[in-house]
Amino acid sequence: MLRNRGASIFLAWIIVCMIFLAVITLVTVLLTNSLSKQWIHVVDNVITVQVPEADLKSQINDNITRLGSTLKILRGIPGISKIKIFDKQETLKLLSGWLSESALKDLNLPRLLEIKLHKAVNVPRLEKQIKAVVPGVSLDDHSRWKTNLALLITMMGDVGWVFLGLILIVCLTSIIFTVVMTISSNKEIISLIHLIGGGSEFVGRICQVYILKVTAPAALLGTCIAILTIFVFHQHLHNLFPSLVTEKLFNGGTTLILWDWCLIASTPLIFTIFSLVTVRASVLILIRKN
Amino acid sequence: MVRFQDVEVCYIDQKPILSNINFEIKPNSFHFLAGKSGAGKSSLLKMMYLALAPTKGRVDLFGRDIKGLKRFEVSNMRKRIGIVFQDFRLIENISIRENVALPLRIFGAQEKVIRRHVPELLDWVGLGDHLETFPAALSGGEQQRVAIARAVIARPSLLLADEPTGNVDDKLAERLMYLFEELHRAGTNVVVATHNENLINDFNYPVLHIVDGSLISKL
Numbered sequence: 001m002l003r004n005r006g007a008s009i010f011l012a013w014i015i016v017c018m019i020f021l022a023v024i025t026l027v028t029v030l031l032t033n034s035l036s037k038q039w040i041h042v043v044d045n046v047i048t049v050q051v052p053e054a055d056l057k058s059q060i061n062d063n064i065t066r067l068g069s070t071l072k073i074l075r076g077i078p079g080i081s082k083i084k085i086f087d088k089q090e091t092l093k094l095l096s097g098w099l100s101e102s103a104l105k106d107l108n109l110p111r112l113l114e115i116k117l118h119k120a121v122n123v124p125r126l127e128k129q130i131k132a133v134v135p136g137v138s139l140d141d142h143s144r145w146k147t148n149l150a151l152l153i154t155m156m157g158d159v160g161w162v163f164l165g166l167i168l169i170v171c172l173t174s175i176i177f178t179v180v181m182t183i184s185s186n187k188e189i190i191s192l193i194h195l196i197g198g199g200s201e202f203v204g205r206i207c208q209v210y211i212l213k214v215t216a217p218a219a220l221l222g223t224c225i226a227i228l229t230i231f232v233f234h235q236h237l238h239n240l241f242p243s244l245v246t247e248k249l250f251n252g253g254t255t256l257i258l259w260d261w262c263l264i265a266s267t268p269l270i271f272t273i274f275s276l277v278t279v280r281a282s283v284l285i286l287i288r289k290n
Numbered sequence: 291m292v293r294f295q296d297v298e299v300c301y302i303d304q305k306p307i308l309s310n311i312n313f314e315i316k317p318n319s320f321h322f323l324a325g326k327s328g329a330g331k332s333s334l335l336k337m338m339y340l341a342l343a344p345t346k347g348r349v350d351l352f353g354r355d356i357k358g359l360k361r362f363e364v365s366n367m368r369k370r371i372g373i374v375f376q377d378f379r380l381i382e383n384i385s386i387r388e389n390v391a392l393p394l395r396i397f398g399a400q401e402k403v404i405r406r407h408v409p410e411l412l413d414w415v416g417l418g419d420h421l422e423t424f425p426a427a428l429s430g431g432e433q434q435r436v437a438i439a440r441a442v443i444a445r446p447s448l449l450l451a452d453e454p455t456g457n458v459d460d461k462l463a464e465r466l467m468y469l470f471e472e473l474h475r476a477g478t479n480v481v482v483a484t485h486n487e488n489l490i491n492d493f494n495y496p497v498l499h500i501v502d503g504s505l506i507s508k509l
Contacts, residue, residue, distance in 0.1 A: 001381060001383065001384055001388075003383055188379070189381055192379050192381070193392070193396065194365075194368075195339060195341060195368060195373060196368065196369075196373075196392060196393050196396055196440075197365050197366070197368035197369035197371075197393065197396055197397070198365070198396040199361065199362060199365040200361070202396050
């Protein structure tokens, strides 16, 4: 019944683009959040011990190496469930991504121990205890790294939500603009409806149906394009880095949970509800003003 | 039904277009509203369908003063009035079926009621074969009949027709008048604004005659 073809096409394309951006942003926020949780879980309850000059004799006991003394103390600590000793090759492999082979050759690398805890251990006290026997040993419970990562993730999440908020504002502004245009270009029809006895509620309902017919398919299309883009991106990522954690993304892994997928799928629905409320409010305000 | 008491209408800084209007339309009546073009017939009708407020005086509609009516009360009152506009005011981008169904949709009628009543009424005005036709494809007289069908579909208590025969030939004008008479016999109060003296002479109903913004009643 209402006519405003130009504004409808404009609104439809704005919504396709904005919903696309919204879904991509949402996926990025959810993925970052989920990956950070996984990484923190991996390093939680793990202590890394560095023993420099591990093969030299201990200062206290000539029959045992510095590594042996460290292990002896660690094995006597309650709360430690597993100790993994990295040999030189494993340590070199860990560093190979960061330093060149020639640089690594000249380095006097410490021996690394990875300790898994099953209950809390006082790390500074343990470090002090080991250092008394094996000077130069250092213990790292990754707390500083975890704090920094958590801060970074929170910041990224906040930026993502702000971005989503801005996208929503752009969409709703476009809808208000279209409603204003539609009402002004259909003044005669709206005036006729009023004269026949239709109240603002009826006009609001007509406008809602009109906007719904434009926004719902556009929102759905934007979501589909975004999901398709994520799949293509994932496929490329998988080909480039097969071992990357994102390979779990679409294989029932833990990176994106069902709830996350529900949230992504409901983006067009949430948006449509927002747009219908906006249409109703703006129609009522406009009609009362006139 | 309708009562005007000392009603005056004027726009800002202009002389009154209607002054000292006094009349009453009792239930079950049929009136002509006569006068030359620009005499003020449309303004008088506008007050009756609450599109224009009097500058002075009082207008009562269905026993209530129209001044100070709330928005929803205006809507409710308009639901009891059917209007046939001089320029038809049909919605161009919907079929005549949908045009005629509009009042029923506004009143929240069920779809099955709409599906039954609209074709019946379009049959009654002789357009039963044009349900899906768009207004632009109809002649002036056919559009006028669609406008009448839309005005009466919700069975209004008061039917206001502004120059309903202005765009049709004498034969069709007579046919439209028979439609109004039929509605009147079914209990609708009818006010037909016209400048067609022949029509007024052919049908013996009371005439509210407007001359230079003043009303001269003729029984």
